[in-house]
Amino acid sequence: MDTKNIWNIFLDKIKSRVSPLTFETWFKDSSLFELKENSIVILVPMHIHKKHLNENYKDLINEIFTDITNTYFEISFITNDEITGETAKVEEKEIGVPSFSPEKANLISKYTFENFVVGDSNKFAHTAAVSIAENPGKMYNPLFIYSSSGLGKTHLMHAIGNHILKNSNKKILYVTSDTFISDFLNINKKDQNGSNFDSVDFFKEKYRNIDVLLIDDIQFLSRATQTQQEFFHTFNNLYDSNKQIVISSDRSPDDLKLLEDRLRTRFSWGLSVNIYPPDYKMRIEILKKKIKSQKIENIVNEDVIEYIANNCESDVRQLEGALTRVIAYATIYNCSNIDINIAIEALKDYLSKASVSKNSVQKIQQVVSDYFKVTTDDLKSKKRLANITHPRQIAMYLCRKLTDESFPRIGMYFGGRDHSTVVHSCNKIEKEIKLNNSFKEMIETIIKKI
Numbered sequence: 001m002d003t004k005n006i007w008n009i010f011l012d013k014i015k016s017r018v019s020p021l022t023f024e025t026w027f028k029d030s031s032l033f034e035l036k037e038n039s040i041v042i043l044v045p046m047h048i049h050k051k052h053l054n055e056n057y058k059d060l061i062n063e064i065f066t067d068i069t070n071t072y073f074e075i076s077f078i079t080n081d082e083i084t085g086e087t088a089k090v091e092e093k094e095i096g097v098p099s100f101s102p103e104k105a106n107l108i109s110k111y112t113f114e115n116f117v118v119g120d121s122n123k124f125a126h127t128a129a130v131s132i133a134e135n136p137g138k139m140y141n142p143l144f145i146y147s148s149s150g151l152g153k154t155h156l157m158h159a160i161g162n163h164i165l166k167n168s169n170k171k172i173l174y175v176t177s178d179t180f181i182s183d184f185l186n187i188n189k190k191d192q193n194g195s196n197f198d199s200v201d202f203f204k205e206k207y208r209n210i211d212v213l214l215i216d217d218i219q220f221l222s223r224a225t226q227t228q229q230e231f232f233h234t235f236n237n238l239y240d241s242n243k244q245i246v247i248s249s250d251r252s253p254d255d256l257k258l259l260e261d262r263l264r265t266r267f268s269w270g271l272s273v274n275i276y277p278p279d280y281k282m283r284i285e286i287l288k289k290k291i292k293s294q295k296i297e298n299i300v301n302e303d304v305i306e307y308i309a310n311n312c313e314s315d316v317r318q319l320e321g322a323l324t325r326v327i328a329y330a331t332i333y334n335c336s337n338i339d340i341n342i343a344i345e346a347l348k349d350y351l352s353k354a355s356v357s358k359n360s361v362q363k364i365q366q367v368v369s370d371y372f373k374v375t376t377d378d379l380k381s382k383k384r385l386a387n388i389t390h391p392r393q394i395a396m397y398l399c400r401k402l403t404d405e406s407f408p409r410i411g412m413y414f415g416g417r418d419h420s421t422v423v424h425s426c427n428k429i430e431k432e433i434k435l436n437n438s439f440k441e442m443i444e445t446i447i448k449k450i
Protein backbone atom coordinates (compact mmCIF):
# COMPACT_ATOMS: atom_id res chain seq x y z
CA MET A 1 0.00 0.00 0.00
CA ASP A 2 1.34 3.47 -0.79
CA THR A 3 1.05 6.41 1.60
CA LYS A 4 -1.79 7.98 -0.36
CA ASN A 5 -3.88 4.84 -0.09
CA ILE A 6 -3.22 4.49 3.61
CA TRP A 7 -4.15 8.10 4.14
CA ASN A 8 -7.41 7.69 2.24
CA ILE A 9 -8.34 4.67 4.31
CA PHE A 10 -7.41 6.62 7.41
CA LEU A 11 -9.65 9.51 6.35
CA ASP A 12 -12.55 7.17 5.73
CA LYS A 13 -12.19 5.64 9.14
CA ILE A 14 -11.70 8.83 11.09
CA LYS A 15 -14.67 10.36 9.32
CA SER A 16 -16.94 7.86 10.99
CA ARG A 17 -15.44 8.54 14.39
CA VAL A 18 -15.63 12.33 14.64
CA SER A 19 -18.23 15.01 13.90
CA PRO A 20 -18.36 16.48 10.38
CA LEU A 21 -17.12 19.80 11.76
CA THR A 22 -14.13 18.14 13.41
CA PHE A 23 -13.36 16.22 10.25
CA GLU A 24 -13.57 19.29 8.00
CA THR A 25 -11.53 21.45 10.33
CA TRP A 26 -8.78 19.14 11.46
CA PHE A 27 -8.38 16.27 8.99
CA LYS A 28 -9.68 17.05 5.53
CA ASP A 29 -6.79 19.26 4.43
CA SER A 30 -4.02 17.17 5.98
CA SER A 31 -1.99 14.44 4.31
CA LEU A 32 0.52 11.75 5.09
CA PHE A 33 3.94 13.33 4.74
CA GLU A 34 6.17 10.45 5.74
CA LEU A 35 5.68 6.83 6.70
CA LYS A 36 8.61 4.97 8.21
CA GLU A 37 8.96 1.64 9.95
CA ASN A 38 7.49 2.92 13.18
CA SER A 39 6.91 6.61 12.74
CA ILE A 40 4.42 8.69 10.86
CA VAL A 41 4.58 12.36 10.00
CA ILE A 42 1.32 14.07 9.09
CA LEU A 43 1.40 17.25 7.04
CA VAL A 44 -1.10 19.81 8.37
CA PRO A 45 -2.14 23.22 6.97
CA MET A 46 -1.33 25.45 9.94
CA HIS A 47 0.45 25.44 13.27
CA ILE A 48 -2.90 25.57 15.01
CA HIS A 49 -3.71 22.11 13.55
CA LYS A 50 -0.50 20.72 14.88
CA LYS A 51 -1.23 21.89 18.39
CA HIS A 52 -4.86 20.85 18.37
CA LEU A 53 -4.27 17.40 16.89
CA ASN A 54 -1.39 16.76 19.25
CA GLU A 55 -3.44 17.62 22.27
CA ASN A 56 -6.76 16.15 21.34
CA TYR A 57 -6.62 13.50 18.66
CA LYS A 58 -3.29 11.74 18.95
CA ASP A 59 -4.72 8.64 20.62
CA LEU A 60 -7.52 8.29 18.12
CA ILE A 61 -5.13 8.75 15.18
CA ASN A 62 -2.85 6.14 16.65
CA GLU A 63 -5.67 3.72 17.20
CA ILE A 64 -6.81 4.01 13.60
CA PHE A 65 -3.33 3.64 12.13
CA THR A 66 -2.70 0.58 14.27
CA ASP A 67 -5.97 -0.78 13.04
CA ILE A 68 -5.07 -0.27 9.37
CA THR A 69 -1.46 -1.42 9.46
CA ASN A 70 -1.14 -3.62 12.54
CA THR A 71 1.82 -1.51 13.55
CA TYR A 72 2.20 0.95 16.39
CA PHE A 73 3.52 4.26 15.14
CA GLU A 74 5.07 7.27 16.78
CA ILE A 75 2.95 10.13 15.38
CA SER A 76 4.12 13.67 14.74
CA PHE A 77 2.89 16.64 12.74
CA ILE A 78 4.57 19.06 10.42
CA THR A 79 3.44 22.22 8.62
CA ASN A 80 4.45 23.34 5.15
CA ASP A 81 6.28 26.29 6.69
CA GLU A 82 8.42 23.93 8.69
CA ILE A 83 9.28 21.94 5.60
CA THR A 84 10.34 25.09 3.79
CA GLY A 85 12.06 26.39 6.91
CA GLU A 86 9.82 29.40 7.55
CA THR A 87 8.46 28.61 10.98
CA ALA A 88 5.61 30.93 11.86
CA LYS A 89 4.76 30.16 15.46
CA VAL A 90 1.79 31.70 17.16
CA GLU A 91 1.87 32.93 20.70
CA GLU A 92 -0.19 30.83 23.01
CA LYS A 93 -1.19 30.17 26.59
CA GLU A 94 -2.35 26.96 28.13
CA ILE A 95 -4.54 26.40 31.12
CA GLY A 96 -6.85 23.85 32.68
CA VAL A 97 -10.63 24.01 32.61
CA PRO A 98 -13.35 23.75 35.25
CA SER A 99 -16.99 22.88 34.52
CA PHE A 100 -20.36 24.39 35.47
CA SER A 101 -24.00 23.89 34.64
CA PRO A 102 -25.74 25.40 31.57
CA GLU A 103 -27.32 28.83 31.84
CA LYS A 104 -28.80 31.62 29.75
CA ALA A 105 -26.13 32.86 27.41
CA ASN A 106 -27.67 35.40 24.98
CA LEU A 107 -26.77 33.17 22.07
CA ILE A 108 -28.42 33.43 18.66
CA SER A 109 -29.00 29.83 17.70
CA LYS A 110 -28.92 30.32 13.92
CA TYR A 111 -25.28 31.43 14.02
CA THR A 112 -23.53 28.07 13.94
CA PHE A 113 -20.36 26.62 12.43
CA GLU A 114 -22.57 24.53 10.14
CA ASN A 115 -23.86 27.54 8.26
CA PHE A 116 -20.62 29.48 8.28
CA VAL A 117 -18.94 29.28 4.88
CA VAL A 118 -15.20 28.86 5.08
CA GLY A 119 -12.81 30.22 2.46
CA ASP A 120 -9.30 31.62 2.22
CA SER A 121 -10.31 34.92 3.77
CA ASN A 122 -11.60 33.49 7.04
CA LYS A 123 -9.95 30.08 7.25
CA PHE A 124 -7.60 30.97 10.05
CA ALA A 125 -10.25 32.70 12.15
CA HIS A 126 -12.62 29.77 11.65
CA THR A 127 -10.01 27.21 12.64
CA ALA A 128 -9.06 29.17 15.75
CA ALA A 129 -12.75 29.47 16.65
CA VAL A 130 -13.36 25.73 16.28
CA SER A 131 -10.30 25.04 18.35
CA ILE A 132 -11.63 27.27 21.16
CA ALA A 133 -15.08 25.74 20.88
CA GLU A 134 -13.73 22.22 21.24
CA ASN A 135 -11.44 23.12 24.09
CA PRO A 136 -12.50 26.31 25.85
CA GLY A 137 -9.91 27.81 28.15
CA LYS A 138 -7.21 25.44 26.99
CA MET A 139 -6.02 26.55 23.60
CA TYR A 140 -5.80 30.28 23.09
CA ASN A 141 -6.81 32.84 25.66
CA PRO A 142 -8.06 35.32 24.84
CA LEU A 143 -9.04 34.73 21.23
CA PHE A 144 -9.20 38.13 19.58
CA ILE A 145 -11.12 38.28 16.28
CA TYR A 146 -10.96 41.45 14.22
CA SER A 147 -12.16 42.66 10.83
CA SER A 148 -14.14 45.43 9.27
CA SER A 149 -17.89 45.21 9.62
CA GLY A 150 -20.07 42.48 8.14
CA LEU A 151 -17.43 39.80 7.77
CA GLY A 152 -18.64 37.28 10.33
CA LYS A 153 -17.14 38.16 13.72
CA THR A 154 -20.45 38.08 15.56
CA HIS A 155 -21.46 34.93 13.70
CA LEU A 156 -18.24 33.16 14.74
CA MET A 157 -18.58 34.21 18.37
CA HIS A 158 -22.10 32.80 18.58
CA ALA A 159 -20.94 29.67 16.78
CA ILE A 160 -18.29 29.16 19.46
CA GLY A 161 -20.91 29.69 22.16
CA ASN A 162 -23.48 27.41 20.55
CA HIS A 163 -20.95 24.66 20.09
CA ILE A 164 -19.82 24.79 23.72
CA LEU A 165 -23.41 24.99 24.91
CA LYS A 166 -24.31 21.89 22.95
CA ASN A 167 -21.33 19.84 24.02
CA SER A 168 -20.77 20.74 27.65
CA ASN A 169 -22.48 22.22 30.66
CA LYS A 170 -20.34 25.30 30.79
CA LYS A 171 -21.75 28.71 31.59
CA ILE A 172 -21.47 30.99 28.60
CA LEU A 173 -22.18 34.69 28.29
CA TYR A 174 -22.36 36.66 25.06
CA VAL A 175 -22.52 40.46 25.39
CA THR A 176 -21.57 43.45 23.32
CA SER A 177 -19.23 45.87 25.01
CA ASP A 178 -22.16 48.34 25.04
CA THR A 179 -24.09 46.02 27.33
CA PHE A 180 -21.07 45.67 29.54
CA ILE A 181 -20.78 49.45 29.78
CA SER A 182 -24.45 49.96 30.61
CA ASP A 183 -24.43 47.18 33.22
CA PHE A 184 -21.46 48.86 34.81
CA LEU A 185 -22.97 52.34 34.68
CA ASN A 186 -26.07 50.93 36.35
CA ILE A 187 -24.03 50.06 39.40
CA ASN A 188 -22.72 53.58 39.65
CA LYS A 189 -26.17 55.09 39.22
CA LYS A 190 -27.53 53.04 42.06
CA ASP A 191 -24.40 53.83 44.03
CA GLN A 192 -25.41 57.48 44.22
CA ASN A 193 -28.74 56.49 45.72
CA GLY A 194 -26.92 54.59 48.41
CA SER A 195 -28.28 51.13 47.67
CA ASN A 196 -25.97 49.47 45.24
CA PHE A 197 -25.43 46.07 46.82
CA ASP A 198 -27.88 44.25 44.63
CA SER A 199 -26.49 45.67 41.44
CA VAL A 200 -22.88 45.02 42.42
CA ASP A 201 -23.80 41.45 43.18
CA PHE A 202 -25.72 41.19 39.94
CA PHE A 203 -22.75 42.51 38.01
CA LYS A 204 -20.25 40.20 39.67
CA GLU A 205 -22.51 37.21 39.32
CA LYS A 206 -23.19 37.97 35.69
CA TYR A 207 -19.61 38.56 34.60
CA ARG A 208 -17.51 36.47 36.93
CA ASN A 209 -19.50 33.36 37.58
CA ILE A 210 -19.08 32.09 34.01
CA ASP A 211 -16.74 29.86 32.04
CA VAL A 212 -16.81 31.56 28.69
CA LEU A 213 -17.13 35.28 28.05
CA LEU A 214 -17.82 36.33 24.47
CA ILE A 215 -17.54 40.10 24.28
CA ASP A 216 -18.40 41.67 20.93
CA ASP A 217 -17.26 45.00 19.45
CA ILE A 218 -14.78 45.86 22.18
CA GLN A 219 -13.87 49.07 20.33
CA PHE A 220 -16.84 50.77 22.01
CA LEU A 221 -15.03 50.43 25.31
CA SER A 222 -12.60 53.09 24.09
CA ARG A 223 -15.14 55.76 24.95
CA ALA A 224 -15.61 54.62 28.53
CA THR A 225 -12.52 55.11 30.66
CA GLN A 226 -14.13 54.08 33.95
CA THR A 227 -15.58 50.97 32.47
CA GLN A 228 -12.22 50.01 31.05
CA GLN A 229 -10.90 49.65 34.57
CA GLU A 230 -13.78 47.41 35.51
CA PHE A 231 -13.30 45.37 32.38
CA PHE A 232 -9.65 45.01 33.27
CA HIS A 233 -10.64 43.44 36.60
CA THR A 234 -13.25 41.23 34.98
CA PHE A 235 -10.72 40.07 32.41
CA ASN A 236 -8.10 39.28 35.06
CA ASN A 237 -10.59 37.47 37.21
CA LEU A 238 -11.71 35.22 34.38
CA TYR A 239 -8.27 34.77 32.96
CA ASP A 240 -6.74 33.84 36.29
CA SER A 241 -9.35 31.19 36.82
CA ASN A 242 -8.73 29.69 33.37
CA LYS A 243 -11.98 30.84 31.79
CA GLN A 244 -12.15 31.35 28.06
CA ILE A 245 -12.43 34.91 26.78
CA VAL A 246 -13.27 35.72 23.17
CA ILE A 247 -13.13 39.33 22.04
CA SER A 248 -14.09 40.92 18.75
CA SER A 249 -13.21 44.31 17.40
CA ASP A 250 -13.28 46.32 14.20
CA ARG A 251 -9.50 46.77 14.46
CA SER A 252 -6.43 44.97 15.77
CA PRO A 253 -5.40 45.25 19.45
CA ASP A 254 -2.56 47.56 18.40
CA ASP A 255 -4.99 49.91 16.73
CA LEU A 256 -7.30 50.23 19.73
CA LYS A 257 -5.48 53.44 20.55
CA LEU A 258 -7.89 54.76 23.16
CA LEU A 259 -7.77 51.62 25.22
CA GLU A 260 -5.49 51.45 28.24
CA ASP A 261 -2.14 49.89 27.44
CA ARG A 262 -2.54 47.21 30.08
CA LEU A 263 -5.74 46.03 28.38
CA ARG A 264 -4.21 46.02 24.93
CA THR A 265 -1.26 44.03 26.18
CA ARG A 266 -3.60 41.45 27.68
CA PHE A 267 -5.54 41.17 24.43
CA SER A 268 -2.39 40.13 22.66
CA TRP A 269 -1.55 37.44 25.20
CA GLY A 270 -3.58 34.88 23.32
CA LEU A 271 -4.18 34.67 19.61
CA SER A 272 -5.33 37.45 17.27
CA VAL A 273 -7.00 36.52 14.02
CA ASN A 274 -8.11 38.73 11.17
CA ILE A 275 -10.99 38.12 8.74
CA TYR A 276 -10.69 39.50 5.22
CA PRO A 277 -13.44 40.24 2.68
CA PRO A 278 -14.62 37.11 0.84
CA ASP A 279 -13.40 36.42 -2.70
CA TYR A 280 -15.77 35.86 -5.62
CA LYS A 281 -15.88 32.08 -5.24
CA MET A 282 -16.77 32.37 -1.59
CA ARG A 283 -19.43 35.00 -2.24
CA ILE A 284 -21.08 32.63 -4.69
CA GLU A 285 -20.91 29.84 -2.12
CA ILE A 286 -22.47 31.97 0.61
CA LEU A 287 -25.32 33.01 -1.69
CA LYS A 288 -25.96 29.44 -2.78
CA LYS A 289 -26.01 28.23 0.79
CA LYS A 290 -28.53 30.86 1.74
CA ILE A 291 -30.70 30.15 -1.30
CA LYS A 292 -30.62 26.46 -0.54
CA SER A 293 -31.56 27.01 3.09
CA GLN A 294 -34.67 28.84 1.89
CA LYS A 295 -35.42 26.04 -0.57
CA ILE A 296 -35.66 28.39 -3.55
CA GLU A 297 -32.74 27.07 -5.59
CA ASN A 298 -35.08 26.13 -8.44
CA ILE A 299 -36.40 29.60 -9.03
CA VAL A 300 -33.21 31.67 -8.76
CA ASN A 301 -31.27 31.87 -12.01
CA GLU A 302 -27.53 31.36 -11.95
CA ASP A 303 -26.86 34.80 -13.43
CA VAL A 304 -28.73 36.42 -10.54
CA ILE A 305 -26.27 34.83 -8.13
CA GLU A 306 -23.37 35.98 -10.28
CA TYR A 307 -24.83 39.47 -10.53
CA ILE A 308 -25.09 39.82 -6.75
CA ALA A 309 -21.65 38.29 -6.17
CA ASN A 310 -20.15 40.68 -8.70
CA ASN A 311 -21.71 43.73 -7.16
CA CYS A 312 -21.36 43.12 -3.45
CA GLU A 313 -17.68 42.74 -2.94
CA SER A 314 -17.02 44.36 0.38
CA ASP A 315 -18.79 42.26 2.98
CA VAL A 316 -21.18 39.42 3.68
CA ARG A 317 -23.87 41.55 5.30
CA GLN A 318 -24.27 43.55 2.09
CA LEU A 319 -24.28 40.34 0.08
CA GLU A 320 -27.04 38.82 2.19
CA GLY A 321 -28.96 42.10 2.15
CA ALA A 322 -28.94 42.15 -1.65
CA LEU A 323 -30.27 38.62 -1.86
CA THR A 324 -32.98 39.32 0.69
CA ARG A 325 -34.04 42.35 -1.31
CA VAL A 326 -34.24 40.44 -4.56
CA ILE A 327 -36.32 37.70 -2.94
CA ALA A 328 -38.64 40.25 -1.31
CA TYR A 329 -39.08 42.06 -4.62
CA ALA A 330 -39.90 38.82 -6.44
CA THR A 331 -42.40 37.90 -3.73
CA ILE A 332 -44.15 41.26 -3.84
CA TYR A 333 -44.45 41.16 -7.62
CA ASN A 334 -45.38 37.52 -7.56
CA CYS A 335 -42.58 36.38 -9.88
CA SER A 336 -42.36 32.64 -10.18
CA ASN A 337 -38.82 32.80 -11.49
CA ILE A 338 -36.10 35.20 -10.38
CA ASP A 339 -34.07 36.31 -13.39
CA ILE A 340 -31.39 38.91 -13.95
CA ASN A 341 -33.87 41.67 -14.85
CA ILE A 342 -35.70 41.26 -11.58
CA ALA A 343 -32.39 41.38 -9.73
CA ILE A 344 -31.26 44.53 -11.52
CA GLU A 345 -34.60 46.21 -10.87
CA ALA A 346 -34.73 45.14 -7.22
CA LEU A 347 -31.21 46.30 -6.51
CA LYS A 348 -31.07 49.50 -8.48
CA ASP A 349 -31.14 51.72 -5.38
CA TYR A 350 -29.38 49.28 -3.13
CA LEU A 351 -26.14 48.98 -4.99
CA SER A 352 -23.86 51.94 -5.27
CA LYS A 353 -23.83 53.63 -8.65
CA ALA A 354 -20.30 52.49 -9.34
CA SER A 355 -21.15 48.85 -8.98
CA VAL A 356 -24.29 49.10 -11.09
CA SER A 357 -22.15 50.76 -13.68
CA LYS A 358 -19.54 48.06 -13.50
CA ASN A 359 -22.26 45.55 -14.01
CA SER A 360 -23.66 47.37 -17.03
CA VAL A 361 -20.22 47.15 -18.58
CA GLN A 362 -20.34 43.41 -18.03
CA LYS A 363 -23.82 43.27 -19.50
CA ILE A 364 -22.72 45.18 -22.59
CA GLN A 365 -19.72 42.91 -23.01
CA GLN A 366 -21.98 39.90 -22.66
CA VAL A 367 -24.56 41.07 -25.21
CA VAL A 368 -21.96 42.16 -27.74
CA SER A 369 -19.99 38.93 -27.46
CA ASP A 370 -23.18 36.88 -27.81
CA TYR A 371 -24.19 38.88 -30.87
CA PHE A 372 -20.85 38.37 -32.63
CA LYS A 373 -20.34 34.84 -31.31
CA VAL A 374 -17.07 35.58 -29.56
CA THR A 375 -16.36 35.31 -25.83
CA THR A 376 -16.15 38.15 -23.30
CA ASP A 377 -12.58 37.02 -22.66
CA ASP A 378 -11.88 37.65 -26.35
CA LEU A 379 -13.12 41.21 -25.90
CA LYS A 380 -10.71 41.71 -23.01
CA SER A 381 -7.84 39.91 -24.72
CA LYS A 382 -4.97 41.33 -26.73
CA LYS A 383 -6.12 39.46 -29.88
CA ARG A 384 -6.03 41.59 -33.02
CA LEU A 385 -8.12 39.45 -35.37
CA ALA A 386 -10.70 41.53 -37.23
CA ASN A 387 -13.59 39.35 -36.06
CA ILE A 388 -12.63 40.28 -32.49
CA THR A 389 -11.32 43.86 -32.74
CA HIS A 390 -14.49 45.12 -34.37
CA PRO A 391 -16.90 43.75 -31.72
CA ARG A 392 -14.45 45.01 -29.07
CA GLN A 393 -14.61 48.55 -30.52
CA ILE A 394 -18.39 48.37 -30.66
CA ALA A 395 -18.55 47.23 -27.04
CA MET A 396 -16.28 50.08 -25.94
CA TYR A 397 -18.38 52.56 -27.85
CA LEU A 398 -21.57 51.25 -26.21
CA CYS A 399 -19.99 51.46 -22.76
CA ARG A 400 -19.15 55.09 -23.39
CA LYS A 401 -22.61 55.83 -24.75
CA LEU A 402 -24.70 53.89 -22.21
CA THR A 403 -22.79 54.15 -18.92
CA ASP A 404 -21.18 56.93 -16.92
CA GLU A 405 -17.78 55.32 -17.12
CA SER A 406 -14.76 57.39 -18.15
CA PHE A 407 -12.43 56.44 -21.02
CA PRO A 408 -9.69 55.19 -18.66
CA ARG A 409 -12.14 53.07 -16.68
CA ILE A 410 -13.60 51.55 -19.82
CA GLY A 411 -10.05 50.74 -20.88
CA MET A 412 -9.60 49.00 -17.56
CA TYR A 413 -12.66 46.80 -18.13
CA PHE A 414 -11.26 45.77 -21.51
CA GLY A 415 -8.11 44.07 -20.32
CA GLY A 416 -6.36 47.19 -19.06
CA ARG A 417 -6.24 49.12 -22.34
CA ASP A 418 -5.00 52.68 -22.58
CA HIS A 419 -7.67 55.42 -22.63
CA SER A 420 -6.49 56.62 -26.06
CA THR A 421 -7.40 53.20 -27.48
CA VAL A 422 -10.92 53.64 -26.13
CA VAL A 423 -11.19 57.17 -27.56
CA HIS A 424 -10.01 55.91 -30.94
CA SER A 425 -12.54 53.03 -30.93
CA CYS A 426 -15.43 55.31 -30.03
CA ASN A 427 -14.55 57.80 -32.80
CA LYS A 428 -14.22 55.03 -35.33
CA ILE A 429 -17.61 53.48 -34.50
CA GLU A 430 -19.33 56.88 -34.48
CA LYS A 431 -18.01 57.58 -37.97
CA GLU A 432 -19.16 54.18 -39.17
CA ILE A 433 -22.66 54.79 -37.81
CA LYS A 434 -22.88 58.05 -39.76
CA LEU A 435 -21.68 56.53 -43.02
CA ASN A 436 -23.36 53.16 -43.02
CA ASN A 437 -27.08 52.80 -42.46
CA SER A 438 -27.18 49.04 -42.06
CA PHE A 439 -24.37 49.31 -39.50
CA LYS A 440 -26.43 51.88 -37.64
CA GLU A 441 -29.39 49.50 -37.60
CA MET A 442 -27.21 46.71 -36.26
CA ILE A 443 -26.03 48.93 -33.38
CA GLU A 444 -29.64 49.77 -32.58
CA THR A 445 -30.52 46.09 -32.49
CA ILE A 446 -27.68 45.44 -30.07
CA ILE A 447 -28.74 48.34 -27.83
CA LYS A 448 -32.25 46.87 -27.65
CA LYS A 449 -30.76 43.61 -26.40
CA ILE A 450 -28.91 45.47 -23.67
Ligand code: ADP
Nearest residue numbers: 115116117118149150151152153154155316317
Ligand atom coordinates in the same frame (compact mmCIF):
# COMPACT_ATOMS: atom_id res chain seq x y z
P1 ADP B 1 -19.54 41.32 11.88
O1 ADP B 1 -19.84 40.93 13.29
O2 ADP B 1 -18.12 41.01 11.48
O3 ADP B 1 -19.92 42.70 11.54
P2 ADP B 1 -21.59 39.38 11.28
O4 ADP B 1 -21.09 38.19 12.02
O5 ADP B 1 -22.71 40.13 11.91
O6 ADP B 1 -20.39 40.37 10.93
O7 ADP B 1 -21.98 38.92 9.81
C1 ADP B 1 -22.90 39.63 8.99
C2 ADP B 1 -23.83 38.65 8.31
O8 ADP B 1 -23.09 37.88 7.40
C3 ADP B 1 -24.46 37.65 9.27
O9 ADP B 1 -25.78 37.43 8.88
C4 ADP B 1 -23.64 36.40 9.11
O10 ADP B 1 -24.41 35.25 9.34
C5 ADP B 1 -23.20 36.49 7.68
N1 ADP B 1 -21.88 35.89 7.45
C6 ADP B 1 -20.67 36.44 7.65
N2 ADP B 1 -19.69 35.63 7.30
C7 ADP B 1 -20.28 34.49 6.88
C8 ADP B 1 -19.79 33.24 6.38
N3 ADP B 1 -18.49 33.01 6.25
N4 ADP B 1 -20.70 32.30 6.02
C9 ADP B 1 -22.01 32.55 6.13
N5 ADP B 1 -22.54 33.69 6.59
C10 ADP B 1 -21.69 34.66 6.96
Ligand code: MG
Nearest residue numbers: 153154155216
Ligand atom coordinates in the same frame (compact mmCIF):
# COMPACT_ATOMS: atom_id res chain seq x y z
MG1 MG C 1 -20.67 42.12 14.78
